[in-house]
Amino acid sequence: MVKVAVLGAAGGIGQPLSLLLKLNPQVDELALFDVVNVPGVGADLSHINSDSKTESFLPADREDKTALAKALTGADVVIIPAGVPRKPGMTRDDLFNINASIVRGLAEGIAENCPKAFSLIISNPVNSTVPIVVETLKQKGVYDPKRVFGVTTLDIVRANTFIAQLYPEETKPTDFNVNVIGGHSGETIVPLYSVGKTADYYKKLSEEQQKALIKRVQFGGDEVVQAKNGAGSATLSMAYAGYRLAESILKAVKGESGIVECTFLNLDSGIKGAAEAKKLVNGLDYFSLPVELSKEGIHEVKYDILDKISTDEKALLKVAIEQLEKNVEKGVAFANK
Numbered sequence: 001m002v003k004v005a006v007l008g009a010a011g012g013i014g015q016p017l018s019l020l021l022k023l024n025p026q027v028d029e030l031a032l033f034d035v036v037n038v039p040g041v042g043a044d045l046s047h048i049n050s051d052s053k054t055e056s057f058l059p060a061d062r063e064d065k066t067a068l069a070k071a072l073t074g075a076d077v078v079i080i081p082a083g084v085p086r087k088p089g090m091t092r093d094d095l096f097n098i099n100a101s102i103v104r105g106l107a108e109g110i111a112e113n114c115p116k117a118f119s120l121i122i123s124n125p126v127n128s129t130v131p132i133v134v135e136t137l138k139q140k141g142v143y144d145p146k147r148v149f150g151v152t153t154l155d156i157v158r159a160n161t162f163i164a165q166l167y168p169e170e171t172k173p174t175d176f177n178v179n180v181i182g183g184h185s186g187e188t189i190v191p192l193y194s195v196g197k198t199a200d201y202y203k204k205l206s207e208e209q210q211k212a213l214i215k216r217v218q219f220g221g222d223e224v225v226q227a228k229n230g231a232g233s234a235t236l237s238m239a240y241a242g243y244r245l246a247e248s249i250l251k252a253v254k255g256e257s258g259i260v261e262c263t264f265l266n267l268d269s270g271i272k273g274a275a276e277a278k279k280l281v282n283g284l285d286y287f288s289l290p291v292e293l294s295k296e297g298i299h300e301v302k303y304d305i306l307d308k309i310s311t312d313e314k315a316l317l318k319v320a321i322e323q324l325e326k327n328v329e330k331g332v333a334f335a336n337k
């Protein structure tokens with residue numbers, strides 16, 4: 001039996017993400033938690049004739065912890081898109097003040113009710129919310145580094161789409177799986193177009209086109225924020241991206257081997273390859289890199305990609321590392337204050 005819990009299930013991301021999970025035959029139980037509107041979302045989804053059972057959980061008031069406890073008890077995978085999204089002119093860091101406490105409260109719930117679950121953190125700023133979850137689980141004595149994932153998959157999804165759009169006659173977005181490393185905001189996002197299948201196409205672009213492509217991946221979220229004009233940030237593409245990571249984890253749990261996904265993870269963790277990676281990123285404790293998944297979660301960090309990157313990508317990495325350091329510190333300090 002596989003139980004998946006979505007925290008923030010009534011939101012812009014939470015609803016389509018829950019729909020995708022409802023359609024996955026590997027999910028037996030889908031628990032939907034939110035502080036508003038979730039009974040309606042649950043009732044609606046529950047009419048879909050897929051085999052999983054859907055239940056929704058709404059706390060009676062701010063003090064009520066039982067709804068979260070019920071949603072989380074027995075969960076194997078917990079996905080967190082709870083919190084406020086950006087409006088035009090906002091950075092992801094501007095969300096910190098509200099989302100940090102929301103994420104900490106939910107991480108406490110995970111520690112108390114399903115400490116062995118895989119936790120997938122979507123709430124922004126991911127560069128800081130992941131350290132908050134990790135520190136909270138550590139404080140509760142239940143932290144397993146292999147089981148905490150910062151969701152950066154949307155950057156990979158965008159990187160694949162945007163390069164394919166430049167070669168509409170020769171390529172399709174599904175031809176690619178670009179490694180996007182670093183963090184999940186602006187210049188901390190580093191797409192590695194010079195490695196793998198995109199290398200030849202990338203080389204053919206002028207320097208100006210290359211720069212524009214990188215910038216589009218780094219700030220692609222702004223295109224959606226501006227187009228939505230105050231009504232939020234990416235939700236549908238994010239739901240797809242979050243689902244992709246969850247699906248890969250579910251496949252690995254079922255025993256499929258060789259599955260690699262990029263995720264923002266704790267490198268100070270004893271995971272195979274993490275210490276080597278940490279040395280290559282200036283001693284940073286958190287970074288997004290390709291990882292191989294197993295039944296236990298993150299099996300190995302594929303740090304060797306850092307040896308293959310171009311000089312230009314190394315320069316991008318330097319900028320990313322400087323910014324990430326501050327974002328991570330902010331999350332750690334919040335969780336320990």
Ligand code: NAI
Pocket residue numbers: 007008009010011012013014033034035036081082083084085086095099102105106121122123124125126151152153154155184232233234235238
């Ligand atoms: P939204 O406002 O539509 O939905 C958020 C939901 O969270 C709401 O239903 C709200 O009631 C719920 N919520 C608030 N406090 C909660 C709590 N304590 N427990 C449970 N649920 C709670 O926002 P949207 O568009 O779904 O975005 C959610 C988050 O995802 C934002 O922080 C956004 O920045 C982030 N995001 C992350 C991306 C990524 O690539 N990692 C991409 C796009 C958005």
